[in-house]
Amino acid sequence: MRREQRGTGHGHGDGHGHGHGHGDGDGGGAGRGSAGRGGRLARLRHALTPHSHDATEAIQSAEEASGAGIRAAWIGLAGMMATAALQLVIVAVSGSVGLLADTVHNLGHAITTIPLLIAFRLGRRAPTRRYPYGFRRAEDLSGVLIALVIAASAALIIVESVRALVEPRELTNLGWVLAAALIGAAGNEAVAVYRIRIGRRIGSAALVAEGHHARADGLTSLVVVVGVAGVWLGFPRADALVGLVVGLAIVWILAGSCRTIFRRLMDGVDDGTVEAIESVAARVDGVHGVGRVRARWTGHRLEADVDVNVDGAATVAEGHRIAEIVHHALLHRVRHLGHVVVHINPAYDGVVPEHAHELTAHHAGG
Incomplete structure (x- = not known):
């Protein structure tokens, strides 16, 4: 992802760099603090292990x-x-x-x-x-x-x-x-x-x-x-x-x-990957449904794209805000995800009208 959020305590480069925790008390700031308190032994342990994440947690960056x-x-x-x-x-x-x-x-x-x-x-x-x-x-x-x-x-x-x-x-x-x-x-x-x-x-x-x-x-x-x-x-x-x-x-x-x-x-992914993306996107406030989801590995990082439905009366700015929240949630909660493209569909009473994709429908092959 090539957006940068300022003032939130973290930035997103190619992957997901952290300046905060995941809710488990093991964020980047905590890692640096414990290294300072632990002295030489903590710094040695930090050098020999892959940094501040727990052993069972995916490295996001x-x-x-x-x-x-x-x-x-x-x-x-x-x-x-x-x-x-x-x-x-x-x-x-x-x-x-x-x-x-x-x-x-x-x-x-x-x-x-x-x-x-x-x-x-x-x-x-x-x-x-x-x-x-x-x-x-x-x-x-x-x-x-x-x-x-x-x-x-x-x-x-x-x-x-x-x-x-x-x-x-x-x-x-x-x-x-x-x-x-x-x-x-x-x-x-x-x-x-x-x-x-x-x-x-x-x-x-x-x-x-x-x-x-x-x-x-x-x-x-x-x-x-x-x-x-x-x-x-x-x-x-x-x-x-x-x-x-x-x-x-x-x-x-x-x-x-x-x-x-x-x-x-062959661009295959592990069982449950697509379902995880769908579940995370669907739980975001303002999302009224999730459409097509795709994902594939490029080396040891996942690339994905997901279609989400939002209120058809929402402004462009509001739709972008929801897409940004979906993007951010996916980077946090889907292991090894490096980048995701979020496409917004207008929905009325939870349904995307057929004319929303009228121009490109004939390219979809049925």
């Missing part, structure tokens, strides 16, 4: 959301690279196919963070005349690249596992393999918790998907533990079978990720 997404991507990348590096060393000394499969997938997952970071950076660029909606769609396109990398890693793992089943390899240093698998599980779960939490706060399907992907990585690391136990119990092909299970699990994860990516690219 687009700039703040992008910053939180970039920070989560970098922290996750560091964690995954450290885990994968340690696992690579143990793969080299043990020859474990199961651990190799887990490590390759962890490395592939780390690599997919790079296009996500680029997409977040692109999304912060200002709209242009050629791209008037901005560049946030780059985030959805990065999801396609991530899916391709996941597919390639799954293919490599399955091929290596089948080869090991046909030609069994002698495994050594099984204790180290077990330790690496447990470290991989713990490291990936830590990354998953952080990315999912931040992804939900900023409305980023790509970041949430990356978080679930990391959680699945942790589970596959635990599967490697099963392979080690099988080898210890005298079944040498257990390690290769575990690698094959990991590869198939990755294919299953990929299918779920592709569904989310496809929905976003």
Whole structure:
């Protein structure tokens, strides 16, 4: 939204910047006050967490959301690279196919963070005349690249596992393999918790998907533990079978990720989004009905448009005032909403006359 309200204690930029609370006592002013009272510890906590909003609340500012997404991507990348590096060393000394499969997938997952970071950076660029909606769609396109990398890693793992089943390899240093698998599980779960939490706060399907992907990585690391136990119990092909299970699990994860990516690219929204917009708009004083509502994701922000009915005898100024109130209410109460266009229809006794859209009716296709 590109309006600015002066004298109200807050401004609305591209998204919804706050200088006041949401009724829960956690507004921007409160956040600054508590930081001052808390001293260094509060400032450190403020720096490490995505600012003054509660963990379960959506971040309304687009700039703040992008910053939180970039920070989560970098922290996750560091964690995954450290885990994968340690696992690579143990793969080299043990020859474990199961651990190799887990490590390759962890490395592939780390690599997919790079296009996500680029997409977040692109999304912060200002709209242009050629791209008037901005560049946030780059985030959805990065999801396609991530899916391709996941597919390639799954293919490599399955091929290596089948080869090991046909030609069994002698495994050594099984204790180290077990330790690496447990470290991989713990490291990936830590990354998953952080990315999912931040992804939900900023409305980023790509970041949430990356978080679930990391959680699945942790589970596959635990599967490697099963392979080690099988080898210890005298079944040498257990390690290769575990690698094959990991590869198939990755294919299953990929299918779920592709569904989310496809929905976003096709302008699909989550269940309840349109209903939430209708409900909020309908409760505004002066609104006598809600017509067409549309919404779509552009990266991790929602764009929407809504038709509302007002008294046909109202002045232009009064109609604009009601539209402004609807706009403001929607920005506050619909999670991840970055911008909304409110169209006003004149209504008489609650009914919009047919002649109100007489000029454009033939363009509506029935």
